[in-house]
Amino acid sequence: MTKIFNNCVLAADVGGTNTRMAIVTESGDILTLLRKSTHCQDGMDEMIKFLVSFAREVIEKSTLPEEKICGMGVGFPGPLNAETGTIFNPPNLNGWDNVPLKDILEKELKVHVAIENDANAAALGEWWKGAGSGTSSLFCITLGTGVGGGIILDGKVWHGASSIAGEIGHTTVIRDGIKCTCGNTGCLEAYACSGGILKRVNDALLEEGDNDKFQPLTNLKEIDKMLIQGNEVVLKIIKETGVILGIAIANLVNLLNPEMVVLFGGVTNMGVNLMEPLKEEVMKRAFKKATEPLRIELSRLGDNSGILGAAKNILSKLQGRT
Ligand SMILES: [Zn+2]
Numbered sequence: 001m002t003k004i005f006n007n008c009v010l011a012a013d014v015g016g017t018n019t020r021m022a023i024v025t026e027s028g029d030i031l032t033l034l035r036k037s038t039h040c041q042d043g044m045d046e047m048i049k050f051l052v053s054f055a056r057e058v059i060e061k062s063t064l065p066e067e068k069i070c071g072m073g074v075g076f077p078g079p080l081n082a083e084t085g086t087i088f089n090p091p092n093l094n095g096w097d098n099v100p101l102k103d104i105l106e107k108e109l110k111v112h113v114a115i116e117n118d119a120n121a122a123a124l125g126e127w128w129k130g131a132g133s134g135t136s137s138l139f140c141i142t143l144g145t146g147v148g149g150g151i152i153l154d155g156k157v158w159h160g161a162s163s164i165a166g167e168i169g170h171t172t173v174i175r176d177g178i179k180c181t182c183g184n185t186g187c188l189e190a191y192a193c194s195g196g197i198l199k200r201v202n203d204a205l206l207e208e209g210d211n212d213k214f215q216p217l218t219n220l221k222e223i224d225k226m227l228i229q230g231n232e233v234v235l236k237i238i239k240e241t242g243v244i245l246g247i248a249i250a251n252l253v254n255l256l257n258p259e260m261v262v263l264f265g266g267v268t269n270m271g272v273n274l275m276e277p278l279k280e281e282v283m284k285r286a287f288k289k290a291t292e293p294l295r296i297e298l299s300r301l302g303d304n305s306g307i308l309g310a311a312k313n314i315l316s317k318l319q320g321r322t
Contacts, residue, residue, distance in 0.1 A: 008064060009314050010055055010072040010111070013118065013306035016040060016092045020303065021054055023062045023069070024311035028129045030304065032062040043095040052108045071112040071318050072105060073310035075121030081163050085115040088163075091181070114314040118142075118306055119166060120157045122299075123150025125309030126262045130301040135259040139252055140305075141168060143245075143267035147189040151256065157313075168252060169193070173244050188248045192241055194220055194267055201237045208233050220266055227273055235273060242274040246281025253286040253294060264299030 008031065013020045015038060022033040034057065039050035051074075059069055078090025085102020105113045116124065123132075123140035132138040136155060142148040147169030151158040158165050169189035170182050177186025178196070190196050201223055202216040217223055226234040249261055268274070275296075283291055299305055 007070045008062075008068055009311050009318075010058060010069055010109075011307045011311035011314070012051065012055070012072065012074045013121065013303075013310060014038065014051065014074060014076045015118070016077055019051070019054065020307055021058045022307050022311075023058060023064065024308065026315055028308060028311070030307065031064075032058055033307070034058055034061065040093055044093070044099060047093070048101070048104060052105065055105075055109055069111060071114065071314040072109060073121075073312070073314035074101070074105070074113065074115045075118040075306040075310040076101065076115055077118045079163060080115060080117055082114075082116050082120070082157070082159055085113060087115075112314065112318060114310075114317045116157065116310060116313045117148075117150070117163070117166075119148030120150040120159075121309035121313065122148075122264065122305040123152050123166075123262070123309065124157055124312050125301055125305035125307065126264075126299055127152045127155070127309075128312040129308050130305055131262045131297045131299060132260050137256065137258040138260045138262060139166075139168075139256060139258045140262045140264070140299075141245075141249070142265045143192060143194075143263060144265035145194055147193050149252075151258075153256075168248055171248055171251065173247050188244065191244045192248075192267065197223065197237070197241055197267065200241075201234055204233050204237050220269065224269065227270070238270050238273045239277045241267075241270075242277030243281050245274070246278040247285065249278065249296070250282045250285035253282060253290045257290045259293055259295065261294065261296045262299055263296070264302065264305060268298055 008023050008025050011022050011024045018035055019038045020035045023031040036054060040047045079088040087096050087099045087101050089097045102113045102115050119142050126132045126140050127138050138152040140150045149166040149168035151166045170187045172186045173188045174186040178190040179185050180187035180190040198217055206214050223234055279296055
């Protein structure tokens with residue numbers, strides 16, 4: 001067991017677009033935080049080189065002596081084996097197929113490395129220092145370009161038999177519904193990710209309005225603007241999204257009986273128009289005994305949940321807790 005006292009870890013939240021890296025203390029303070037565009041277009045080798053040089057840059061900028069950095073935690077997008085630190089084959093990254101990223105980073109950076117799926121890392125961060133602090137069970141749902149989920153049970157990430165646990169985005173909410181990127185139909189993600197919401201809003205506006213003058217909305221901010229202007233068609237779709245999310249959350253509440261569900265990501269900026277129908281639907285569908293202790297809250301850490309979860313993951317491993 002490595003002794004951790006007054007020491008720090010390097011933590012990375014790797015995304016398909018941006019990567020954030022920080023030095024985090026064992027009590028969860030973020031010391032040096034940098035953000036860069038992820039170099040992933042040129043394939044796996046280039047992306048690994050980018051991660052290694054970025055890590056070295058953060059350590060250098062922190063001005064901490066290298067022996068103070070006792071490990072590195074990584075939150076990585078896509079399916080992976082958290083035990084071995086092997087990345088399977090992320091759908092959004094070119095050329096990655098069963099890559100032993102943990103071993104590679106350990107060899108390059110000469111520190112212990114722990115890798116966790118990004119949604120699980122976010123859940124762990126919220127449980128450690130965010131909305132779920134003090135709870136023993138939590139389900140964290142990320143609502144952004146995709147819909148992801150992470151499960152914390154008794155203070156630990158629940159991975160399942162083959163590291164797939166928590167994939168709420170690809171649970172079916174509507175039989176024979178919209179086609180999803182995973183190949184299935186009627187998945188939650190097809191309705192509640194940012195692209196899915198935009199498509200449904202644009203389809204509804206097109207049906208209502210004048211086809212010749214129609215300009216499709218391109219981002220969630222434009223949807224927000226139309227909600228503020230009181231557009232009834234857009235409001236109906238956002239409320240319907242809340243209901244669909246509520247159905248999926250009621251299912252997970254009946255299955256896992258968690259103390260808390262934490263929601264984060266750009267889609268949650270829709271505010272009460274999304275959250276009210278969502279909560280109503282959960283209360284209506286889940287068992288009363290399961291909803292009595294339940295809290296449904298928004299993330300308190302926002303963008304830092306992944307960094308703090310990645311840090312907590314390596315800290316726990318170094319302290320021999322997992
Ligand atoms: Zn799907």
